[in-house]
Amino acid sequence: MPNTIPARARPAMLTSRAVQARAADRDLVAAFVLLALLAATPLVLSAFGQEFWTDVVLRAMILAIAAASLNFLIGLGGLVSLGHAAFLGIGGYATGILADFDIDNGFIQLAAVLGASALFALVTGMVALRTKGVHFIMITLAFAQMVYFTMIGLRQFGGDDGLTINYTSMFGGFDLGRKDTLYYVVLAVLAVVMLGYARLRKSDFGLLLKAAKGNERRVSAVGFDPYRYRLAAYVVAGMTCALAGFLDANFTSFVTPGSMSWITSAELIFIVIVGGVATICGPIVGALVFLLIEEIMGGVTVYWHFWFGLFLIAIVLFARNGLVGLLTGGRR
Amino acid sequence: MSLALEVRDLNKFFGGLHATRNVSMAVPKGELHAVIGPNGAGKTTLISQLFGELRPNSGQVLVDGRDVTHRPVHERAGLGMARSFQITTLVRDLSVGENVILALLARRGHAGRFWRRVDRNAELQDAAGLALARIGMDPSHLPRRVSDLSHGEQRLLELAIALVGEPSLILLDEPMAGLGSEESRAMTRLLAQLKGKTTVLLVEHDMEAVFELADRLTVLVRGEVVAVGTPDQIRNDERVREAYLGEDA
Numbered sequence: 133m134p135n136t137i138p139a140r141a142r143p144a145m146l147t148s149r150a151v152q153a154r155a156a157d158r159d160l161v162a163a164f165v166l167l168a169l170l171a172a173t174p175l176v177l178s179a180f181g182q183e184f185w186t187d188v189v190l191r192a193m194i195l196a197i198a199a200a201s202l203n204f205l206i207g208l209g210g211l212v213s214l215g216h217a218a219f220l221g222i223g224g225y226a227t228g229i230l231a232d233f234d235i236d237n238g239f240i241q242l243a244a245v246l247g248a249s250a251l252f253a254l255v256t257g258m259v260a261l262r263t264k265g266v267h268f269i270m271i272t273l274a275f276a277q278m279v280y281f282t283m284i285g286l287r288q289f290g291g292d293d294g295l296t297i298n299y300t301s302m303f304g305g306f307d308l309g310r311k312d313t314l315y316y317v318v319l320a321v322l323a324v325v326m327l328g329y330a331r332l333r334k335s336d337f338g339l340l341l342k343a344a345k346g347n348e349r350r351v352s353a354v355g356f357d358p359y360r361y362r363l364a365a366y367v368v369a370g371m372t373c374a375l376a377g378f379l380d381a382n383f384t385s386f387v388t389p390g391s392m393s394w395i396t397s398a399e400l401i402f403i404v405i406v407g408g409v410a411t412i413c414g415p416i417v418g419a420l421v422f423l424l425i426e427e428i429m430g431g432v433t434v435y436w437h438f439w440f441g442l443f444l445i446a447i448v449l450f451a452r453n454g455l456v457g458l459l460t461g462g463r464r
Numbered sequence: 465m466s467l468a469l470e471v472r473d474l475n476k477f478f479g480g481l482h483a484t485r486n487v488s489m490a491v492p493k494g495e496l497h498a499v500i501g502p503n504g505a506g507k508t509t510l511i512s513q514l515f516g517e518l519r520p521n522s523g524q525v526l527v528d529g530r531d532v533t534h535r536p537v538h539e540r541a542g543l544g545m546a547r548s549f550q551i552t553t554l555v556r557d558l559s560v561g562e563n564v565i566l567a568l569l570a571r572r573g574h575a576g577r578f579w580r581r582v583d584r585n586a587e588l589q590d591a592a593g594l595a596l597a598r599i600g601m602d603p604s605h606l607p608r609r610v611s612d613l614s615h616g617e618q619r620l621l622e623l624a625i626a627l628v629g630e631p632s633l634i635l636l637d638e639p640m641a642g643l644g645s646e647e648s649r650a651m652t653r654l655l656a657q658l659k660g661k662t663t664v665l666l667v668e669h670d671m672e673a674v675f676e677l678a679d680r681l682t683v684l685v686r687g688e689v690v691a692v693g694t695p696d697q698i699r700n701d702e703r704v705r706e707a708y709l710g711e712d713a
Binding site: 331332334335336337338339340342343346347349350351352353354355356357361364 | 515517536537538539541542546547549553554555556557558562563565566567569570571575576577578579580581582583584625628629
């Protein structure tokens with residue numbers, strides 16, 4: 133059979149694809165470098181007596197785990213959830229409520245955190261994923277606000293004031309709440325989440341999500357039901373975000389309804405966009421920048437959100453793939 | 465002779481518009497059956513109902529004797545149906561290879577492997593190369609982005625993807641739309657090779673190609689079947705000349 137297609141301008145086309153591949157490789161290399169830097173951070177900072185900043189970095193890493201789970205939904209699935217912080221709260225409250233009943237067994241707590249978040253993701257996802265675009269945003273927001281107001285109403289668990297957690301999680305003889313070890317546990321979880329994402333986006337599951345984002349009709353036409361795969365992604369993302377809530381509860385010994393308000397959800401979206409949608413390093417870069425701006429500008433002016441807003445606008449206008457996109461030179 | 469596709473009294477309304485009127489068809493296995501008709505005759509509407517993207521208001525669609533009227537699109541694909549679209553429907557920001565592999569995964573039945581890398585899977589890559597070779601495209605096209613392909617290449621890729629699942633019934637919605645004359649002839653040759661191997665329902669405006677390829681034709685006018693027959697019968701049918709060929713040719 134003759135080759136019916138003339139290979140018009142093929143070299144130039146291949147290049148655009150190659151640029152993208154190189155950017156993805158740099159993103160992965162950058163992930164390893166960043167993780168190594170994060171591993172050295174506590175040692176360096178404590179040598180200079182700057183333990184406060186170690187806590188900021190720790191907070192950023194926890195936030196990055198939550199943001200990474202949202203990045204998975206937005207970047208691969210095109211599913212912009214404005215209720216993702218609900219899972220942070222579910223993780224935090226599952227831990228805090230069990231501790232309130234004097235159950236500080238970390239295995240039981242973790243099972244409750246993952247079980248509750250999986251169930252919530254499954255039930256809300258089954259409804260929300262029937263919708264598209266703006267409707268999906270609104271439904272995820274509505275579900276999150278339901279949980280938010282439920283926790284405000286539950287006076288026995290602190291209501292509006294939040295719940296103080298008196299016992300941190302015990303894994304056998306290992307106390308997760310200890311600051312020096314918690315840092316490395318969080319770093320390990322972050323590493324698994326980042327590298328897991330790098331792997332997943334190249335798997336057939338990742339390919340299906342990307343294809344469904346790009347052209348749902350095509351995916352159905354070859355014989356896949358996109359809904360099932362999106363639901364699986366939604367549950368995985370929800371459980372991962374709840375894990376961040378579990379870690380945060382051990383870090384702060386405190387959980388408030390505010391952790392699951394729509395404002396927190398919007399902040400997670402900020403972090404994903406500032407860092408770079410669909411990148412491996414985006415969530416941690418975005419979270420670090422977010423907290424640094426909060427700490428530094430927050431010390432200078434109470435209107436730091438204004439400056440953060442300007443910064444976000446600049447990123448969206450001038451760096452469509454976020455900070456990581458600027459550094460790796462990739463395009464979406 | 466057993467039927468690959470049977471349509472019974474299909475009706476579709478869009479508000480006041482009766483887009484499909486009591487359409488009945490019987491396509492035996494292995495036939496290349498063309499559906500022709502002037503613009504607005506409801507050809508694409510008919511295909512979309514056969515494939516499940518639109519639900520008919522009444523009537524039945526049977527594939528291999530099985531009633532699929534109420535099955536969703538992805539299940540019909542699983543039963544051996546495939547379609548190409550009038551307006552190219554590919555994932556534009558993925559590569560040619562990834563678009564083909566998507567269809568290969570569907571044939572396997574699932575895309576539930578979180579860990580194995582698709583781009584390092586030699587088996588899938590080879591199969592994707594073979595799928596391109598079937599439509600005369602070189603495997604070197606695999607890493608190219610679909611959005612970088614020419615229109616003609618995209619039309620061919622759609623056909624390649626439709627063929628991946630070895631469909632027993634393939635619905636082609638104007639595969640030659642927008643093609644140059646040379647590309648059209650290449651597409652005609654490819655479709656000719658399908659004859660006898662699989663059942664094809666072809667909607668096409670290129671009359672030269674249709675009359676060359678089709679075993680039988682159904683003529684649709686304003687949602688209604690006005691004639692069914694071999695190319696010769698259709699050419700000489702007075703009603704068809706009046707309703708269709710007269711105004712078009």
